[in-house]
Amino acid sequence: MDVSQYLEIFIDETKEHLQSLNTQILNLEQDPENEDTINEIFRAAHSLKGMAGTMGYKRMQTLTHDMENVFSEVRNGNIKVKANMIDILFQCLDALEEYLDNIQSSADEGTNDNEPLIKALNQILTGEESGGEETSAAKEAETAKEEAPAQEAAPAAPEEDAKWTTIPIGDSETTVIGKALEQGKKVYGFTVYVQDTCILKAARAFLVFKAVEEHGEILISRPSAQDIEDEKFENDFSIVVISDEPLNDIIKAAENVSEIEKVVGGVLDLDSAVTEKEAEEAETAATEEKGEEKEVKEEEKASTAVAAPAQTAKQEKKPAQNKPVVNRTVRVDIEKLDSLMNLVSELIIAKNSLVSISGNGSSDASDSTAFNEQIEYLESVTTNLHESVMKVRMVPIESVVQKFPRMIRDLQKKLGKKMELYMSGEETELDRTVVDEIGDPLMHLLRNAADHGLESAEVRKERGKPEVGSIHLDAYQDGNNVIIEVSDDGGGIDIPAVKQKAISRGIVTPEQAENMSDKDIVNLLFLPSFSTSEKVTDVSGRGVGLDVVRSKIEALSGEVDVRTKYGEGSTWSIRLPLTLAIIQALMVVVGNEKYAISLGSIETIENITKEDIKYVQAKEVINLRGMVIPLIRLDSMLDIRKERGENDNLVVVIVRKGDKQAGLVVDELIGQQEIVIKSLGKYISKCKFISGATILGDGEVALILDANAMI
Amino acid sequence: MNELKENTAIAARDEDGYQAQEITQFIVVKFGEEQYGIDIKYVDNIVRMQHITRVPKVADYIKGVINLRGEVIPVMSVRLKMGLEADVETKATRIIILKLEQHGNIGILVDEVKEVVNLEGSQIEKVAYDTREDNSSFIYGIGKYEGGLISLLDLNAVALDKEMA
Numbered sequence: 001m002d003v004s005q006y007l008e009i010f011i012d013e014t015k016e017h018l019q020s021l022n023t024q025i026l027n028l029e030q031d032p033e034n035e036d037t038i039n040e041i042f043r044a045a046h047s048l049k050g051m052a053g054t055m056g057y058k059r060m061q062t063l064t065h066d067m068e069n070v071f072s073e074v075r076n077g078n079i080k081v082k083a084n085m086i087d088i089l090f091q092c093l094d095a096l097e098e099y100l101d102n103i104q105s106s107a108d109e110g111t112n113d114n115e116p117l118i119k120a121l122n123q124i125l126t127g128e129e130s131g132g133e134e135t136s137a138a139k140e141a142e143t144a145k146e147e148a149p150a151q152e153a154a155p156a157a158p159e160e161d162a163k164w165t166t167i168p169i170g171d172s173e174t175t176v177i178g179k180a181l182e183q184g185k186k187v188y189g190f191t192v193y194v195q196d197t198c199i200l201k202a203a204r205a206f207l208v209f210k211a212v213e214e215h216g217e218i219l220i221s222r223p224s225a226q227d228i229e230d231e232k233f234e235n236d237f238s239i240v241v242i243s244d245e246p247l248n249d250i251i252k253a254a255e256n257v258s259e260i261e262k263v264v265g266g267v268l269d270l271d272s273a274v275t276e277k278e279a280e281e282a283e284t285a286a287t288e289e290k291g292e293e294k295e296v297k298e299e300e301k302a303s304t305a306v307a308a309p310a311q312t313a314k315q316e317k318k319p320a321q322n323k324p325v326v327n328r329t330v331r332v333d334i335e336k337l338d339s340l341m342n343l344v345s346e347l348i349i350a351k352n353s354l355v356s357i358s359g360n361g362s363s364d365a366s367d368s369t370a371f372n373e374q375i376e377y378l379e380s381v382t383t384n385l386h387e388s389v390m391k392v393r394m395v396p397i398e399s400v401v402q403k404f405p406r407m408i409r410d411l412q413k414k415l416g417k418k419m420e421l422y423m424s425g426e427e428t429e430l431d432r433t434v435v436d437e438i439g440d441p442l443m444h445l446l447r448n449a450a451d452h453g454l455e456s457a458e459v460r461k462e463r464g465k466p467e468v469g470s471i472h473l474d475a476y477q478d479g480n481n482v483i484i485e486v487s488d489d490g491g492g493i494d495i496p497a498v499k500q501k502a503i504s505r506g507i508v509t510p511e512q513a514e515n516m517s518d519k520d521i522v523n524l525l526f527l528p529s530f531s532t533s534e535k536v537t538d539v540s541g542r543g544v545g546l547d548v549v550r551s552k553i554e555a556l557s558g559e560v561d562v563r564t565k566y567g568e569g570s571t572w573s574i575r576l577p578l579t580l581a582i583i584q585a586l587m588v589v590v591g592n593e594k595y596a597i598s599l600g601s602i603e604t605i606e607n608i609t610k611e612d613i614k615y616v617q618a619k620e621v622i623n624l625r626g627m628v629i630p631l632i633r634l635d636s637m638l639d640i641r642k643e644r645g646e647n648d649n650l651v652v653v654i655v656r657k658g659d660k661q662a663g664l665v666v667d668e669l670i671g672q673q674e675i676v677i678k679s680l681g682k683y684i685s686k687c688k689f690i691s692g693a694t695i696l697g698d699g700e701v702a703l704i705l706d707a708n709a710m711i
Numbered sequence: 712m713n714e715l716k717e718n719t720a721i722a723a724r725d726e727d728g729y730q731a732q733e734i735t736q737f738i739v740v741k742f743g744e745e746q747y748g749i750d751i752k753y754v755d756n757i758v759r760m761q762h763i764t765r766v767p768k769v770a771d772y773i774k775g776v777i778n779l780r781g782e783v784i785p786v787m788s789v790r791l792k793m794g795l796e797a798d799v800e801t802k803a804t805r806i807i808i809l810k811l812e813q814h815g816n817i818g819i820l821v822d823e824v825k826e827v828v829n830l831e832g833s834q835i836e837k838v839a840y841d842t843r844e845d846n847s848s849f850i851y852g853i854g855k856y857e858g859g860l861i862s863l864l865d866l867n868a869v870a871l872d873k874e875m876a
Contacts, residue, residue, distance in 0.1 A: 593765065638767035680766065680776060681815055683785040683870075687768040693776055693783045701764040701778045 007107060010055050012331075014100050017044045017051075018093060019399075022406045025089050029409075032081035042071040048096070056258050057109040060099045066121040067092050073125060088120045090406070108207070111214055165189060165266075166238075173219055173240070177268070180242040187219075188247055190265035191238040192254055202231040204259050209239075211253040216243025235261075240268060336392050343385045350378045383674065386582050394429040397475055397484070400439045401426055404446060404473065411450045418468040419454055421446075425475035430482050434556050434576055438484070441549040441560075445486040445572045446471065448546070453490035453570060463567065465489065481558075481600065482578055487571035493564040495521050522562055526550045557691065559708060561658060575658065583677060585694075585704065587670035588653065591640035594702040595666075596675055596694055601707040603654040603661060605669065610648050622652065622663055629654060631663045632710055638689065655707035662711045677704060733832045737854065739861055740807065740821035742790055747821075748828070748854055748861040749807065755816060756808040757824055760800055774798075777818060779808060786818035789869055793849055798822070809866060817870050828861070830854045835863065 024041045031037065045068040052060035067089065073079040095114045102110035177187050192208050194201050205228045212218060220240040223233045243250060247265055254263045353374045357367055401423055408421040430438070454460075454469035461467060475484045495518050502508045502524045508516070526546050553560045557577055564570035577600070585596040586605075606624060613620050613631065620631040631652065635642055652663040675694040680687075680703075691706035737748035738757075756779070763775040763786055772791035776783050786806055790798050798804065803823040810816050837852045851865040 640767070678783040680783060681785055681817075683787070683815075683817055684766050684769050684773060684776070687766055689768065690766060693764070695778045695781060695783070699778050700762055701776050701783055703764065703766060703776075 006055065007103070010051055011100065011104055013051060014048060014096075017048045018096055018100070019402055020044050021048075021093055022090075023402060025086060025093070026405055026409060028081055029083075029086045035075075038071065038075050042068065042075055045071050057099065057103065058256070058258075059111075059113055060096060060109050063092060063095060063099075063114055063118060066118050070121055070124050079124065085124055088117065088124065090410070092117050092121070108210070111210065176219060177240075177242065185216075185242050185244045186247075187268040188216075188241050188243065188250065188265050189238065189268045190241065190251070190254065190263055191236055192263050193236045193261040195259045195261045196235060201233070201235075202229055204257055205229075205233075205237060207257040208254045208260060208263075211257055212239065212241055212250055215245045215250045215253055216241045332392050336388065340385070340388045340392065343381055343388055346381045347378075347385065350374055350381055354378075386674070390431075390582075393432050395432050395435050396427050396429050397435055397438065397482075398426040400435055400442065401473060401475070403439075404442070407443065407446065408450065408471065411447065415451060417450070417454055417456060419450055419471055420468055421471050421473065423473045428475040428477060428482055428484075430576060430578070434558075437552060437556055438574075438576070441552045441574065442473070442484065442486065444546070444549045445574075446473065449486055449488040449490065449570075449572075453488035453492075455491045459491070477578070478575075482576045483573055484576070485571055485573040487569060489569040492566040492568055492570050493522055493525070493562070494566060495564075498522065498524060522564060525562070526560070559657075583675060585673055585675045586653065587673050587696075587702065588664075588666040589668035589670060590634045590638065590666050591642060593638075593640055594670065594696070594700070595634070595638075596673070596702050596704045597653060597655065597664070597707055598691075598704065599672065601655045601657065603656045606652045606654060606663070608650050608652055610650070613650075624654070624663075627661065629661045629663050631665055633665050634705075635665075635667075637710065655711070657708045657711045660711050662707075664705075664707070664710070675702075675704070734829045735832075735835070737828050737830060737861065737863065738807070739825040739828055739856075740805075741823040741825055742793075742795060742821065746825065746859060746861045747789075747850075748830070748863040749809075749866065750863070751827065753809045753811060753866050754807060755810040758806050758808065758818075760804040760806060760820075774820060777806065779816075779818075782816070784808060784816050784818050786820060787870070788820045789849075789864075790820070792869060809870065811866065811870055819869070828854070828856050830856060830861075 021041060021044045024037050024044065027034065027037045028041065045064055049061055049064035049068055052058075052064055070079065070085070070089070074081060079085075092114075095112070095117055098112065099109045102108060180187060190212070192205070194204055209218060209221075209225070209228075218239050218241050221228065222238045227233060228237055241250065247267065251263045251265050254260065354371070357371050357374065404423070405421055408419060411417075412419055449471050450469075454471070455463070455465075457467050460469065470489050472485070472487045474487070475482065477483075499513045499516075499521050502521070503510050503513055507524060507527060513521070526549075550560050553574055553576070558575050560572065560574050562570055562572050584599040586599055586602055588595055588597060606622075608622055612622050614623060614628075615621070616628065616630075620633070621628050622631060623629075634640065647667075651666050651669060653666055653669075654661055654663050656662075677692045678694060680690065680693050684690075688709045689706055690703045691709070692704045693701050694704060696702050736751040738751055738754055740747050740749060758777075758779065761777055763777055765775040766773060766785075772788045774786045774788050776785050778784075788798050790796065798820050799822075801822070805821055805824045806818040807821055807824070808816055808818050834855050835852045836855070838850055849865055849868045850862045851868075852863040854861040854863055
């Protein structure tokens with residue numbers, strides 16, 4: 001059965017189930033007797049198993065099956081929930097996630113059997129049941145055994161099935177085979193028959209190749225690997241394999257691939273093998289093929305070798321090899337789609353009205369009123385359309401943050417500190433692209449809070465704090481921005497220590513450090529390779545964290561800030577724009593150039609006279625309703641040639657960034673306008689005051705000022 | 712400019728008749744009196760001079776950005792890049808939009824677009840590396856055409872500068 005069309009759904013649903021399992025098992029740990037939770041877990045595990053089975057992901061199926069067995073016993077009250085059981089279950093979830101990652105990147109679940117985990121699961125079962133009942137896992141093992149004898153019969157199959165005996169073997173192969181034999185390895189030949197009904201023959205063949213390569217090295221294949229990949233073969237193909245494992249193991253591995261009818265194999269006899277000269281030419285091609293194959297194999301070998309101890313390494317490696325096979329999707333509420341549809345039909349009506357007006361030909365007054373009416377109508381439709389499309393792209397950050405409780409739990413064990421994570425505002429919505437990217441930075445910040453932020457239990461007691469540290473993750477909307485804050489009640493940032501470190505690292509000179517404000521010093525933490533933790537731990541402290549956080553957030557046109565008080569904790573806050581792409585902006589004129597300023601960052605617009613300008617530290621400021629606000633002369637900041645003389649009255653646009661404000665001096669206001677943000681491209685990325693460009697109604701390009709960068 | 716494009720198309724077809732060996736087509740442009748050749752495969756479009764929106768705080772040879780059918784395209788001055796005196800805008804000034812793999816489109820200002828020529832391999836003389844100095848490093852070869860010399864621009868050197876990355 002061709003299931004590739006369901007792959008997307010499978011991945012989405014598996015993710016959901018895994019997430020729900022994570023959450024529920026966490027709950028279970030807190031409340032081991034809760035029946036609802038157990039039922040929920042059981043259901044999720046069961047659907048997961050079913051789905052993996054349908055999709056033909058056997059390893060995944062086996063693992064979930066065994067997990068389900070455990071849950072089922074827990075549900076029946078035969079097993080009590082224990083701490084080590086929870087640990088194993090979490091490990092299983094991690095393993096499942098790894099499978100899923102593999103599937104996502106290559107449509108294949110990978111080759112890790114996770115046997116220790118399965119063993120551990122079975123131990124949980126048998127440990128409590130004292131081996132009384134036969135678990136279905138054991139049963140499965142038995143069926144596997146039953147299968148084995150059947151396969152043993154295979155090599156004895158009639159000679160005509162064993163097409164591998166006719167594979168021509170070239171000189172180079174002969175030497176390789178000779179060497180292998182010297183090393184005590186064995187050389188086998190196989191012919192694999194794919195079922196007639198199989199649709200994706202190439203994919204199955206690939207899986208066979210992969211399965212066989214786990215056991216040995218594929219030397220020759222007929223047809224060539226390339227042809228097999230292109231599905232240029234009938235229902236069978238033959239391979240020659242060098243291995244030091246028994247023949248039957250390899251046959252079994254190959255037959256385990258679904259939709260394989262049978263595998264015929266035997267020990268290759270070099271003397272009787274065909275060494276036809278006429279096949280020479282084809283042979284050279286095959287040698288090349290083989291070379292490629294070897295490479296692939298070696299890569300694979302390397303990745304499997306590191307798989308167990310360093311899963312992360314594998315994950316990094318895999319995507320590089322394979323392009324993701326699945327597109328990213330957004331689940332859309334049908335209501336949102338309906339409203340989109342309505343707006344589109346309104347758009348069509350508006351267009352038709354315009355057509356009919358222009359079709360009239362006459363241009364009297366009544367036409368121009370009708371025309372204007374339609375323009376206004378069109379305007380309201382496009383605004384609504386934009387809003388609706390935006391909403392479709394918005395997803396709650398819940399999908400990202402719900403994995404954090406689990407992470408904190410793991411950190412707690414790893415770091416030996418007690419901590420509790422409190423979350424709020426999970427329902428806050430952000431653009432899908434932003435939500436996808438925000439996970440890593442948040443994770444970094446949480447880890448930092450757990451590792452560097454929170455003190456050890458003894459220190460906490462000394463300071464009179466509760467033993468259990470608390471970390472807060474709060475999200476909320478603030479105007480056109482979404483703020484996500486990670487705060488802890490730990491030690492806060494030791495500013496003198498940071499200063500000392502910066503000096504010793506040569507980042508700043510002692511004189512510079514003397515003149516820096518506390519805020520500036522804290523900001524040093526965001527520099528690449530700056531880590532204050534005395535010891536490098538598994539969790540953090542390699543100094544790659546905060547600068548990555550910052551660059552990631554800035555790539556999303558957001559910003560990150562920190563407030564800290566020594567001894568009392570620190571708060572990291574991330575400010576992200578609600579939307580990308582289209583914004584409301586104020587158009588202004590400076591000199592003879594037009595600029596757009598995002599309405600989201602504008603506080604007020606003030607008319608001031610020259611006399612209102614005061615000087616603080618030789619810098620221009622104004623005193624606005626008790627607030628001292630620095631003035632920024634846009635013309636000098638942006639090197640704009642002055643066209644007009646200094647006016648007595650100045651127009652100042654007050655912009656704000658967090659709790660800081662600044663006044664931008666402009667020459668003229670044009671008005672508010674909805675603008676589409678266009679990137680300036682790679683050539684012009686150096687100008688930090690410009691966040692993008694937009695195209696005005698008259699076709700001219702206007703630049704968008706990044707008020708945040710100016711403050 | 713469509714007119715020019717058509718002309719080049721016709722010219723290309725005419726010469727196709729006796730196309731024997733490797734022929735590269737170049738658009739010949741002028742900076743002052745000197746003729747420069749731009750390999751036609753990198754040329755996306757040639758547009759008339761239009762309003763260029765200045766971008767502050769960038770290298771002086773980046774003149775700014777223009778709107779090309781809804782896309783914002785940066786425009787650079789090859790003259791300034793090569794250390795010649797600044798462009799003087801005339802009726803003949805054109806912006807050649809280059810499409811460079813992976814780096815998107817970029818426009819370059821030229822004084823004048825003259826013609827399209829076909830150069831055979833034998834008509835192109837490569838510039839040796841060790842003689843590359845100053846603005847000659849923007850040139851990878853010299854084409855000989857009807858008694859005149861055409862400096863063939865190395866567009867990668869012109870457009871993809873370290874400073875601009």
